[in-house]
Amino acid sequence: MRASTLTDVGEITVEERDRPDPADDEVLVQVGACSVCMTDYHMYHGTFAAETPLVLGHEGAGTVAEVGSDVDSFSVGDRVAINPTVPCNACSYCKKGETHLCENNTSIGGAGDTILDGAFAEYVRVPAINVEDIGEMSFERAALAEPLACCVHGVEQADIKPGDSVGIIGAGPIGLLLLQAFRNAGAAPIVVSELDDERRELAADLGADAVVDPNEEDPETAIPEAAGGPVDVGAEAIGLVPTIKQANAVTAPGGLTLIFGVPDQEATMEISPFDVFFDEVDYRGSFSLTTEDFERAVTMLQHDRIDAERLITERIGLDDLPTAFERMGNAEGLKKVVIPGDGE
Ligand SMILES: [Zn+2]
Ligand SMILES: [Zn+2]
Incomplete structure (x- = not known):
């Protein structure tokens, strides 16, 4: 072979x-x-x-x-x-x-x-x-099914309820799947920030309620503006420290910042323990998928829940x-x- x-x-x-x-x-x-x-x-x-x-x-x-x-x-x-x-x-x-x-x-x-x-x-x-x-x-x-299962896992890690608002930083292939997974789980509104014009337009087509162009406006203010306030879940789907900070900056008190994109193994970032304490904003990781996530992803694909x-x-x-x-x-x-x- x-x-x-x-x-x-x-x-x-x-x-x-x-x-x-x-x-x-x-x-x-x-x-x-x-x-x-x-x-x-x-x-x-x-x-x-x-x-x-x-x-x-x-x-x-x-x-x-x-x-x-x-x-x-x-x-x-x-x-x-x-x-x-x-x-x-x-x-x-x-x-x-x-x-x-x-x-x-x-x-x-x-x-x-x-x-x-x-x-x-x-x-x-x-x-x-x-x-x-x-x-x-x-x-x-x-x-x-595999990348979608990672997104199903991300949605589970984000622990959202229907009607929770989500900001997604990055609309590459995985960000666009994550968007659809969040939408299926009832997240609303969903605001996506993405540099590339085509990817941003596709995000809007695939169900983002609003999109933000970081070339034009600062996502840290534009995302809350479009979502009607800071978001319950700030999800980073790129894996870079500056965008993880952005995702955290737009996360509402009591919400969580989802580290979904794969960061560099050597990367470090500073956090304010006081902010974590006072705003009760959690950092949550989402790595890979479970056997159950995979089965759920196949079912969603079979039943046309995903473009x-x-x-x-x-x-x-x-x-x-x-x-x-x-x-x-x-x-x-x-x-x-x-x-x-x-x-x-
Ligand atoms: Zn993969
Ligand atoms: Zn084992």
Whole structure:
């Protein structure tokens, strides 16, 4: 089979590999689509550590091509989405359902302490507990189950009630999914701040009640103005300290600031403990997804609660990853989806 393999920092080689055999509790998935994520970008550039050689790709969907001898919940031909977070199901976090905090953190193609080969390949091995039936949904739509599940997790971490106001800083692919997830949960109004004209317009189309252009106005005043006051949840979907500060500055007393974008591991910021104390504004993280979030995300995609198609701007082959990363670095286009069967 062909596999797009990270061989070193900044180096990807499409190589011919043996088709893997699934273990007894695994299925072999023929990858129909796997979308590209900023995590892949960081692993490619070495800003997330990854031992090479490694096949990246943690947002995959496809068809079950083989099943291990102990698997009876799936059969050959089933269409599935792949949840990349493999729970050990033995640690106390897994037992509480907090599978994303698993002590034996293992990911299929994504960031983790242990990283297994991912889905930028024609085939990928996946534990049967990590695939979810998708019915007739297209593979590229199903590929968005993983990033959407991260957003479902974010909404849960934000602990909102219907009618709570939300400010979102950053409308890249993940910010635009987060917007839709918040909207589905009843958040209102939702104000989105985004530098790029096209992304800002798309945010308005996808349900933002107001959008803010930081080139034109200061989000710290414009967001509360548009929302009718400081927001219950200030969500940062970029991962930069200045924008996390912005999200916090627009958060109402009693509300919370959601750190949703992936910050640099070395980044630090100053906080005023008095403000945290006096305004009761919490900082809350949202990392990855649980098995439950993934199932919820698949259900939402199946029932058309999410506009996925407008987020997918490029369909590429296994050879095109370096170009895709370059475009991501320049914030060009939105979601890129690898179709491994293409470009042979
Ligand atoms: Zn991702
Ligand atoms: Zn565990």
